[in-house]
Amino acid sequence: GAVVSQHPSWVICKSGTSVKIECRSLDFQATTMFWYRQFPKQSLMLMATSNEGSKATYEQGVEKDKFLINHASLTLSTLTVTSAHPEDSSFYICSARSGEGATDTQYFGPGTRLTVL
Amino acid sequence: AQRVTQPEKLLSVFKGAPVELKCNYSYSGSPELFWYVQYSRQRLQLLLRHISRESIKGFTADLNKGETSFHLKKPFAQEEDSAMYYCALVRGGFGNEKLTFGTGTRLTIIP
Numbered sequence: 004g005a006v007v008s009q010h011p012s013w014v015i016c017k018s019g020t021s022v023k024i025e026c027r028s029l030d031f032q033a034t035t036m037f038w039y040r041q042f043p044k045q046s047l048m049l050m051a052t053s054n055e056g057s058k059a060t061y062e063q064g065v066e067k068d069k070f071l072i073n074h075a076s077l078t079l080s081t082l083t084v085t086s087a088h089p090e091d092s093s094f095y096i097c098s099a100r101s102g103e104g105a106t107d108t109q110y111f112g113p114g115t116r117l118t119v120l
Numbered sequence: 121a122q123r124v125t126q127p128e129k130l131l132s133v134f135k136g137a138p139v140e141l142k143c144n145y146s147y148s149g150s151p152e153l154f155w156y157v158q159y160s161r162q163r164l165q166l167l168l169r170h171i172s173r174e175s176i177k178g179f180t181a182d183l184n185k186g187e188t189s190f191h192l193k194k195p196f197a198q199e200e201d202s203a204m205y206y207c208a209l210v211r212g213g214f215g216n217e218k219l220t221f222g223t224g225t226r227l228t229i230i231p
Contacts, residue, residue: 046206046223109219111164
């Protein structure tokens, strides 16, 4: 089956630094990748939608200058948390979809736990 | 506004007993609904989608437009069914589909 990887699986950083998280589709080409954020014991909240070769579309309330998304190829999308602060600590999950339709499955990565000190 | 409600955060069921995980939605158009499952220490994965009308691992879910529900059911629970279950709704137009997730229900099967 389709596999999506994320790197790193966890990261601890100091307040004010930037952190990059990679999301890769290992055995398929992903026309669209999604970035979610999950707080403890809460649901996944969509942050942004990333299409290869174009600018990401951010959900309402998500700062695009804070969470930079780059989808440079059909197998890689990156999320950079810039000038991270403790409130950015969370579990970040990406997913990848090969097609454009609602019935095309999203395959999820294992997530990246970010802790900002 | 599109919304998915899973009223039960926690659900415990004895092995062999029937399971029903509730999901209600609000959506102005024709909904596309999914159930995702996350087993312990594993990633989120698709369990089933309403459009396929399939049964996966003994689970079924029927879309009830009158009650705006998409409850997940299994007649006889098994220990390996213990997991976190999320109901999800597709929103957005063609080519712009996105998932809205419910808050999830943690199912525990009691041996």
